[in-house]
Amino acid sequence: MKRKAACAAVLCTLVVAGCSSDSGKQLKYGEMATFSAKSGGSYGVTVMRVEKGDNSDLSALSHPSDYAGDTPYYVHYSLTKTSDGSVQPDVSLDAADGSTHLTMLSLLPSLDFSDPLHPKTQTFAKCPGSTDSLDKTAKGESVSECVIFLAHQGTGDPTSVAMTQGKSNTAVATWK
Template sequence: MKRRAACAVVVGVLALTGCGESGPSLAFGEKATVTGDRSGSVGVTVVRVEKGTHADLSRLEDAAKYAGKTPYYVRFKLTKTAAGNDDDETSHFEVYADGKPLSELIILPSLQPTGDPSEPLTSGRFDKCEGADHTRYKEAAEGQSVDGCTVFVAPDSAAAPSTVKWTRRSKTLATWKAAS
């Protein structure tokens, strides 16, 4: 299966500003409400980080390059708190284990031939973790939420991630930490 953009556009919706240099410090499950880079505001909640398995990655194209790596799924929620800004593509999550950043894995959907002329292609998806739906967020009414997920990988020897940051242009806008 090819890689797919795990919420690249929707995550970009959340260009967070106004939180100061390091932004608020929150526990998983708590919402940071911030203004967009141009207008509006959004609520961002890191709900939890889940550990995946090697079998999850074995379904990907070139799966051998992920040998010795463990996937972690950052489950998040975007809540439209006002007319949202959906143009910024520079804001994103960063995930840390033992103070070291993990690598984000962007998985694109694959198109596979079916042999059926009436429906010649099907779309393969990485169902373990799907990004937030940009259209659903854009069309959401104030107060509505859209769930999403993004994938990070760590060496098998690394500790479980304990810190998730929302950043824009190297500036931390909000930080979530796992309960100790």
């Protein structure tokens, strides 16, 4: 009888452990998590802050009516080269309001050819990303990045930002 109880306890532990939602390293905004790059070397990721925007910020985009009622949130983060040599980071961020994931808005820079001899790159002013590549920086240097998430009507402010790598949906780090 004791053997059956022990087996049942082990089985319950395994089932409960298998159902847990592992969110990797738990960090506060401003803290850095360090990861190994597939290409070799290592890099750090620091989510600095989440800034709430206004729906009017989206009026600069093509078809702003597509975003009616949405609230943009700007996730400001940095990548730091923590080793020498080539480093190609694998970073995918996800902002969530508890169990509701916000929608990532990917924007590509556009070119302004009003002066054909000196075209200018136009970026989204509220959430500029770096034009520098982490791979080209020296050990210890950082590049600043920003990603936009949209909260649709009825979605609250994001309470966490999680990072995944590769094709995995499992968070390797979560900032709150």
